[in-house]
Amino acid sequence: MSHPHPYTALTLAFVGPVATLTLNRPEKRNAISYQLIEELHRALHEVQTSHSHILILTGAGDAFCSGMDLDNLREITRHTEEENLADSGRMAHMFRALYEFPKVTIAAVNGAALAGGCGLATLCDFTLASENAKFGYTEVRIGFVPAIVSAFLLRQVGEKQARDLLLTGRIIDAAEAFRLGLVTEIVTPENLMPRARELADTLVANSPASLLATKRLLHAYSHAKLDRQIAAAVDENARIRTTNDFREGVTAFLEKRKPNWTGR
Numbered sequence: 177m178s179h180p181h182p183y184t185a186l187t188l189a190f191v192g193p194v195a196t197l198t199l200n201r202p203e204k205r206n207a208i209s210y211q212l213i214e215e216l217h218r219a220l221h222e223v224q225t226s227h228s229h230i231l232i233l234t235g236a237g238d239a240f241c242s243g244m245d246l247d248n249l250r251e252i253t254r255h256t257e258e259e260n261l262a263d264s265g266r267m268a269h270m271f272r273a274l275y276e277f278p279k280v281t282i283a284a285v286n287g288a289a290l291a292g293g294c295g296l297a298t299l300c301d302f303t304l305a306s307e308n309a310k311f312g313y314t315e316v317r318i319g320f321v322p323a324i325v326s327a328f329l330l331r332q333v334g335e336k337q338a339r340d341l342l343l344t345g346r347i348i349d350a351a352e353a354f355r356l357g358l359v360t361e362i363v364t365p366e367n368l369m370p371r372a373r374e375l376a377d378t379l380v381a382n383s384p385a386s387l388l389a390t391k392r393l394l395h396a397y398s399h400a401k402l403d404r405q406i407a408a409a410v411d412e413n414a415r416i417r418t419t420n421d422f423r424e425g426v427t428a429f430l431e432k433r434k435p436n437w438t439g440r
Contacts, residue, residue, distance in 0.1 A: 209245035
């Protein structure tokens with residue numbers, strides 16, 4: 177079955193009951209652009225309304241997803257308050273759409289999953305990591321706040337671990353991500369996609385109605401609290417973008433130099 181809408185930032189393939197969505201900007205390390213966000217929503221809708229029961233999410237090339245696209249980052253430094261709020265809302269909506277996707281999701285993390293890319297990798301029901309995978313919430317290094325992802329991270333690891341990852345911005349390997357509970361299983365690079373398909377086949381043997389009902393129940397537990405946390409996160413995310421340190425952090429990052437923080 178081929179997809180009716182052409183995608184450029186990703187590919188979508190259906191084989192039996194399994195859909196595979198591949199972030200497909202390898203030359204940009206599959207960075208999150210505005211176009212990718214729009215296409216991801218469209219692809220998720222297509223999978224949701226298809227006969228597929230399972231969604232595998234992976235990346236083309238060496239990286240899974242390296243976070244926000246540099247061109248979009250450059251643009252953000254010139255945004256108005258309204259644009260910042262709308263932009264933060266879009267990011268939150270993307271993470272939430274994946275976290276609350278009604279069908280079972282498997283991330284096959286083939287390489288670096290950083291900042292927003294780490295969010296995409298860890299918000300799936302299952303996160304399979306290649307031995308080459310790296311994870312990190314690197315936002316504080318460039319003057320960002322890992323606001324939206326923090327609401328999800330606190331649900332997945334203990335508060336002490338979440339504070340460590342979010343405040344240091346350090347990058348961890350697959351073994352540490354597994355130990356923290358962000359990764360379900362580590363596999364060799366060549367076994368990543370075969371293992372993802374094998375897991376999908378195991379899940380397909382279960383009752384589709386039971387899978388849907390179980391995920392619906394899990395969402396019901398967290399929905400109201402997430403509403404509140406995400407609203408606060410979107411505000412904080414938009415607010416930090418108005419600071420001098422944010423502009424300095426992004427500029428330094430783009431210019432590949434050390435930032436000169438002023439605390440303003």
